[in-house]
Amino acid sequence: MEADVFEYHKEEELVDVATFQGGRQKLIQPSSLNDPKLEKLKEALVSWINSTLKPEHIVVQSLEEDLYDGLVLHHMLSRLAGVKLSVEEIALTSTNQIRKLEMILEELDQRLGLQDSSEIKWNVKLIHNKDLLATIHLLVAMVRCFQPDLDLPTDVKVEVVVIEVDKSGIKSDVHTEILTEARDAGSDSTGNTESKDPIQELLKLEPHKVNTVKKAILHFVNRNMSALGLQVADMERQFADGVILLLLIGQLEGFFIPLCDFNLTPVNPSEMLHNVTLALDLLNDSGLQVSGIDPQDIVSQDVAATLKILYALFRKHKGK
Incomplete structure (x- = not known):
């Protein structure tokens, strides 16, 4: 040997x-x-x-x-x-x-x-x-x-x-x-992934515990959006068009997104989908890969998908 x-x-x-x-x-x-x-x-x-x-x-x-x-x-x-x-x-x-x-x-x-x-x-x-x-x-x-x-x-x-x-x-x-x-x-790969997804596990808890986590994430969001004079009260609805999500990503990651790249006042689902798709692309480019989310999920006000993105941003930037 x-x-x-x-x-x-x-x-x-x-x-x-x-x-x-x-x-x-x-x-x-x-x-x-x-x-x-x-x-x-x-x-x-x-x-x-x-x-x-x-x-x-x-x-x-x-x-x-x-x-x-x-x-x-x-x-x-x-x-x-x-x-x-x-x-x-x-x-x-x-x-x-x-x-x-x-x-x-x-x-x-x-x-x-x-x-x-x-x-x-x-x-x-x-x-x-x-x-x-x-x-x-x-x-x-x-x-x-x-x-x-x-x-x-x-x-x-x-x-x-x-x-x-x-x-x-x-x-x-x-x-x-x-x-x-x-x-x-x-456990197969699908079951294992789901069992390790903190958001899926969170949504299985009692409503008051879910609301406590939502409030913590919203506090984090609003603290970082205050410089732009914006406040979020309805997590699912206000992120559905992608505008606040793009502005939040820009604030946290420290870069400016040109207004010509997205729709600041989207008027239809197509424009909203464009904004959310751009936001997910920016997250991937910044190294924050959020798996299993389709842009349409956010536009459709899917609470799990919206929470998953915000939770990922919260984990990375909670010290800010």
Whole structure:
């Protein structure tokens, strides 16, 4: 087993065994690297990063090659959590990249609620060394924290070789490491998605509890619309034409939507549908993907669809 492990890495990566001295190194088995489930997870994470950073005109092609210097992670932290650190935009030297990563990961670990270092499966050295396993663990944790509604491939596992080198020699072991959890037994994909949808679960509660959440979201909406002199009292009806929804998105995301791009006073369902479709496109462009909503649902004053969009905006911008 040990001979096979080092034979593979001699050919592919020319690993210097001395770098392992006094520590542990985890390497994904070659057979797992070709697993279709792992490929789908990587593609999903790349797509998520690119949709989130589309307004920044940043495009990622490889998790291994494009995240090690901290630039992408810094922009993701800014977009997802509204955090801007005092670091240089582009760090060219290895020393500066590591210093930048230290600040970013320290902030991320706090945001992810990981106080116990034993729970953290990544560190500055691993990310900077383009360690795929650590990079995926970090990104999956970020998705679960900042965008839990994102549908990542489930039950993704990899075979990992754990190598330890000390004065007594080389030790290695192989185990299975979980990247994403399996779905609950006995539930299909549709049932599982519905069971995790907080809005669907909310609407099953007593009316007074639903109204309490609605009031909290409306308070958030009106606080952010007050600068425009607008107030929302009827959640379903006032968002149906898309106008207030577009203005709210512009306020929260910090951009101006030209009046020529939408109908400020829509007079028919077609114009209302145009506005709502534009609003959903803008949400996707800003990295806030709200699945399972048709623009017609909002125009038709569907309470679940309207709440789902407003709740997603509330989760992302509730600190504002």
